[in-house]
Amino acid sequence: MLKGLAITPPVVGRISIGRIVERAGKRLPEKDDQFTLTTQVQQRGEWLLHPLNEQLRKATPGKLRAIPVRVLFNDPDLNLRADYSLFDRDTGRPVCVGDGQTCKRATDKGIETLPCVSPDGCTFGQQGGCKPYARLNVLIGDEDEMDSFLFRTSGFNSIRTLAARLHYFAAVSSNLLACLPLELKLRGKSTAQSYRTPIYYVDLSVRAGSTLEEALTQARELDARRKSAGFDQAALDAVARLGFASGAFEDSAEEQAAVAEEFYPSAEPTKSSSEPSPTETGSAARPTLREKLERQAVLLGGAAA
Template sequence: MLKGLSITPPVVGRISIGRVVEKNGKRLPEKDDQFTLTTQVQTRDGWMLHPLNETLRKASTGKLRAIPVRMLFNDPDLNLRADYSLFDRDTGRPVCVGNGETCMRATRDGIRQQPCASPDGCSFGQQGGCKPYARLNVTVGDDDELGSFILRTTSYNSIRTLAARLHYFNAVSGGLLACLPLELKLRGKSTTQSYRSAIYYVDLGLRTGSTLEDAIGEARELDQRRRAAGFAQAALDAAARLGFANGAFEDGPEESAVVAEEFYPVADGDRGPIAGVAQKDGLAQKEPAGATQTTATIEAVRPTLRDQLERKAALGGQAA
């Protein structure tokens, strides 16, 4: 295994509840109130839709607000990886990633492990815009049982809800989370922060028409069939755990373009996440007045990335 490279679940598509649109020559966040499944191919008009997007829409009674899914792993923390993340605002490269106790930070001397005080207690994170960031991998359909769709989010509501559901379902099923027939659901709520307008977050529940007892029974049957066929779920979890630990940062160069555009889109100097793709409670957030964009440490690791982007722009490519 190539050291220093995080080995993540194979991705065949994306799940979002928002998108980037071009208005007056600027790429701006636009929130939505339904799911969209896309491929990993992006054109000038946006991300290409995945064939399953149309299939699921035809099966739904209206807007696509529920997606039947299964988890790849029994360990909840392998399906949903959540951490405090600070990204370079220009390139989308991770600069500091922590769990509230320790963090991995890019410094002048390379990547170093340091204490993590969470965004509210970290002056470095407050200067750069550190915030919770999560990635959820799920399987949709039966074409590729080890291929997954990825949902990226910075929504507190989504992260808290998904984490709780995953741990609860794993507990009540006796550790058979990967065999449970589940459903991603889009829920709405109003808060004082949203000025009483509806915001949307992602939840995880049983499939429509199913009870918990039925779902657990189905999970046991599937687990028995898999064991009889030689399917080693524990070994799969162990391989995934080893792969995630193989690199300091999960997001690599190929993901940096997505993070730069969706986690920190720019509009007239304002920066914030996109609803449902990289979101905070379904709302595009505004950077606090007077907030510093970078620190000396961020600047120290940025020049090489900037040079690469400038060379690409000179060749007529788009900045990633």
């Protein structure tokens, strides 16, 4: 296995609850109140839709707010990797990633392991915009047992809820998390911070029309069939754990566009080297008050938490 390179689950598509739109010549984030499944290919700044996106919409009346899924691993922390993260706004490269105890930070001396005291107590993190960031891999459909879709989020409500659900389901199923038939759900709530306008976060539950007891029965049956066929889930978890640990950071600069959409939702996505800077185009370097208020209105109108 290559050292210094994180070996992550194969990804065939993305799950998002928003998109990038162009307003007044600027590319701005626009949150949605439904899921969208895309490929990993961009065309003219837009992510191309995945074929499963249309299939799920045809099977779901109204907006796509629930997706039937399974997870790859029995270990909850392998399915959902959550860290305190800081990215370079210009390159999209991870600069510092920590768990609240220790962090790995890119410095002039290379990758250093340092104490991590969370963003609130870290001067370096406060200057650079460090915050929680998570990646969730799920299986959608039955075409391939290893092809996953990736959901990225910097929303505290989504991270906390998903982490709790994964650990709870692993516990009640006697560590058969990868065999449970689950459903990714979009939920809404209002808070004082959102000025009582709806914000949306992602949750995980048993599939609609099924009880937890029925889901547990199906999980035991699937586990028995897999073992009979020679499927070794424990070995899969072990290999995945080694793969994640082999690199200093999971995200790379190649994922700059996707990282920008989730990690910097209150600012314009980072520009690639081929895009002109504001001074080169003659536009103002700083947004006007009106632009700031319009941007805030867009985000509060449907921000994912």
